Amino acid sequence: MSTPANAPTNEPHETPWPLWEVFVRSSRGLSHVHAGSLHAPDAAMALRNARDLYTRRNEGVSIWVVPADAISSSDPDSKGSFFESPQGKDYRHATYYTKSEGVKHL
Amino acid sequence: MASQNLQSVPAELSPEELEREQAGQAYFDRIISEDSRIEPRDWMPEAYRKTLLRQISQHAHSEIIGMQPEANWITRAPSLKRKAILMAKVQDEAGHGLYLYSAAETLGQSRDKMMEDLIAGKARYSSIFNYPAVSWADMGAIGWLVDGAAICNQVPLCRASYGPYGRAMVRICKEESFHQRQGFEILLELSNGTPAQKQMAQDAVNRWYAPALMMFGPPDDDSPNSKQSMAWNIKRFSNDELRSRFVGMMVEQVKVLGLTLPDQDIRFNEETKKWEHGPLDWNEFKDVLAGKGPCNAQRLERRREAHDDGAWVREAAAEYARKQAEKEFAA
Ligand SMILES: [Fe+2]
Ligand SMILES: [Fe+2]
Ligand SMILES: [Fe+2]
Numbered sequence: 486m487s488t489p490a491n492a493p494t495n496e497p498h499e500t501p502w503p504l505w506e507v508f509v510r511s512s513r514g515l516s517h518v519h520a521g522s523l524h525a526p527d528a529a530m531a532l533r534n535a536r537d538l539y540t541r542r543n544e545g546v547s548i549w550v551v552p553a554d555a556i557s558s559s560d561p562d563s564k565g566s567f568f569e570s571p572q573g574k575d576y577r578h579a580t581y582y583t584k585s586e587g588v589k590h591l
Numbered sequence: 592m593a594s595q596n597l598q599s600v601p602a603e604l605s606p607e608e609l610e611r612e613q614a615g616q617a618y619f620d621r622i623i624s625e626d627s628r629i630e631p632r633d634w635m636p637e638a639y640r641k642t643l644l645r646q647i648s649q650h651a652h653s654e655i656i657g658m659q660p661e662a663n664w665i666t667r668a669p670s671l672k673r674k675a676i677l678m679a680k681v682q683d684e685a686g687h688g689l690y691l692y693s694a695a696e697t698l699g700q701s702r703d704k705m706m707e708d709l710i711a712g713k714a715r716y717s718s719i720f721n722y723p724a725v726s727w728a729d730m731g732a733i734g735w736l737v738d739g740a741a742i743c744n745q746v747p748l749c750r751a752s753y754g755p756y757g758r759a760m761v762r763i764c765k766e767e768s769f770h771q772r773q774g775f776e777i778l779l780e781l782s783n784g785t786p787a788q789k790q791m792a793q794d795a796v797n798r799w800y801a802p803a804l805m806m807f808g809p810p811d812d813d814s815p816n817s818k819q820s821m822a823w824n825i826k827r828f829s830n831d832e833l834r835s836r837f838v839g840m841m842v843e844q845v846k847v848l849g850l851t852l853p854d855q856d857i858r859f860n861e862e863t864k865k866w867e868h869g870p871l872d873w874n875e876f877k878d879v880l881a882g883k884g885p886c887n888a889q890r891l892e893r894r895r896e897a898h899d900d901g902a903w904v905r906e907a908a909a910e911y912a913r914k915q916a917e918k919e920f921a922a
């Protein structure tokens with residue numbers, strides 16, 4: 486990343502800290518849910534920063550931090566084909582089976 | 592504010608590129624018309640990306656600069672309780688800035704670049720924070736009026752079409768209501784105090800009222816970008832609409848405070864069913880935005896100082912991380 490010519494830095498440009506994605510478990514029994522992201526030099530400091538940034542009001546009992554570049558994601562351009570398989574497979578849903586309507590406990 | 596990561600669309604597109612652009616645009620248009628959300632890796636028009644990047648980074652800068660008028664009073668808070676509350680509020684504002692920088696980063700701008708732009712005076716932030724906080728009562732007026740106006744503005748932004756922005760706003764809005772209430776309480780206490788304290792509260796409301804109203808931005812007929820922002824579902828209500836709602840709420844709340852708003856022209860228009868207010872000095876607004884407000888220079892100078900003073904912390908953290916990694920490697 487280049488520094489603009491008129492950037493107000495007399496010190497050598499500091500290397501940016503890596504980006505971490507933060508996941509917070511709000512209470513026991515629930516999954517960790519993505520809360521946001523932050524920058525930190527390492528995992529230990531990312532955890533501390535995440536605590537200060539995302540749990541100032543008891544929003545969590547556990548935090549995960551993951552280096553953002555370690556996350557692979559499905560390509561948004563392939564939306565159609567990638568998620569095509571379930572289409573037309575209504576029989577995977579209970580609502581597909583209507584003949585049992587009215588039968589108790591089924 | 593151009594980003595080095597923003598690729599301008601080349602003048603000549605190959606047939607494949609053109610097809611991709613058109614498919615992207617069609618997909619984008621459909622998402623917007625369904626009032627669904629755009630996510631970072633989706634195709635989006637360059638203008639949409641730039642508009643969002645400008646708006647979100649300016650919002651982030653506002654939260655960061657916005658810490659200053661109140662931080663100024665932490666050491667002079669009248670009680671330990673008030674001091675703790677004020678520190679919690681200022682800490683929240685820092686958090687809001689960080690949530691928003693994160694959201695802006697998903698649009699391809701590095702955080703360091705945004706910080707640099709702010710420090711270099713190249714980025715804008717809300718004009719309100721260039722007014723001085725001269726008495727303790729200003730802590731009340733800022734919480735009640737400034738955070739109040741911010742809430743009014745921000746609640747509809749929770750539904751902004753850009754996913755990361757909307758999610759940041761949800762988090763922020765949850766925290767803001769405490770900000771407004773603590774400000775209201777400060778004013779209420781002063782208003783029920785000695786005549787001098789009540790006068791101090793009234794004086795603060797008098798000074799912050801008009802600047803708070805101007806936080807909603809220029810009048811609709813002088814806000815050229817609003818229309819496009821509304822078409823993109825970034826903005827849900829016009830500046831004047833939100834301002835009028837805010838006036839309607841304040842007019843009731845000020846009665847509970849036992850104070851008055853410094854505006855003789857407030858009235859409910861039965862025909863339009865909207866609250867109206869007196870004229871605002873839009874030249875002052877433009878001057879403050881252009882850097883000629885009472886505190887612009889001071890705010891930027893303080894931000895620069897804080898950044899420089901923090902250099903050793905950043906260096907130490909980086910060095911600590913390096914040593915820890917070395918240790919782990921050796922073990
Ligand atoms: Fe805030
Ligand atoms: Fe705000
Ligand atoms: Fe606030």
